[in-house]
Amino acid sequence: MSEPAFQDQYPDDYAHCYGCGRLHAEGHHLKSYWDGEETVCRYTPDPKYTGGFPGFLYGGMIASLIDCHGAGTAAAAKARQDGKPISRFVTASLKVDYLAPTPINTELEIRGKVVEIKGRKVIVDLVVFAAGTTCATGTVVMVQLKEQN
Numbered sequence: 001m002s003e004p005a006f007q008d009q010y011p012d013d014y015a016h017c018y019g020c021g022r023l024h025a026e027g028h029h030l031k032s033y034w035d036g037e038e039t040v041c042r043y044t045p046d047p048k049y050t051g052g053f054p055g056f057l058y059g060g061m062i063a064s065l066i067d068c069h070g071a072g073t074a075a076a077a078k079a080r081q082d083g084k085p086i087s088r089f090v091t092a093s094l095k096v097d098y099l100a101p102t103p104i105n106t107e108l109e110i111r112g113k114v115v116e117i118k119g120r121k122v123i124v125d126l127v128v129f130a131a132g133t134t135c136a137t138g139t140v141v142m143v144q145l146k147e148q149n
């Protein structure tokens, strides 16, 4: 059996994020997994998240995908390195470059690559693909909650 999604391993008290918390009743419930040394999250946006014109996703949602998949990647990477269960990270910094319009009603693939793990801080590079096109890239700085360290 494959390992549960990173977000499904968050402790209950820290699983209420609108983007990825499994316990948020109306959230997006993003799910992230290992794919070799990278991580992957797949998500098909609903047209209600339309951006400036029909057919395309609004930038805030793209940032959310990068943010939440980045947090999950940081948590999983730290857990893998330390041989411990997944703990909860929060976003200290989020940078997004929008490279091409991102379609809705198309499955997006968000991939993460760990750049650095230093103490409670993990830096992750991310890419958002739609049908093979690179639509956005991002870098996040994630910090492990002190009480989870």
Ligand SMILES: CCCCCCCC/C=C\CCCCCCCC(=O)SCCNC(=O)CCNC(=O)[C@H](O)C(C)(C)COP(=O)(O)OP(=O)(O)OC[C@H]1O[C@@H](n2cnc3c(N)ncnc32)[C@H](O)[C@@H]1OP(=O)(O)O
Binding pocket: 013, 014, 015, 017, 088, 089, 090, 091, 092, 093, 118, 119, 120, 121, 141, 143, 145, 146
């Ligand atoms: C998820 C469940 C939450 C449950 C909460 C329970 C209570 C927990 C208590 C408190 C945390 C509250 C957080 C709530 C968040 C809700 C969830 C989101 O929506 S995430 C999106 C919004 N993100 C925030 O709202 C973070 C706000 N920022 C902070 O709370 C702090 O600034 C935090 C935790 C991110 C860092 O504070 P430090 O005092 O723990 O750690 P320092 O020593 O400042 O930083 C550690 C390392 O990270 C680097 N760093 C910190 N901020 C950076 C930045 N903006 N850019 C680059 N590097 C940064 C530092 O340079 C340091 O690195 P070097 O060890 O020196 O190499």
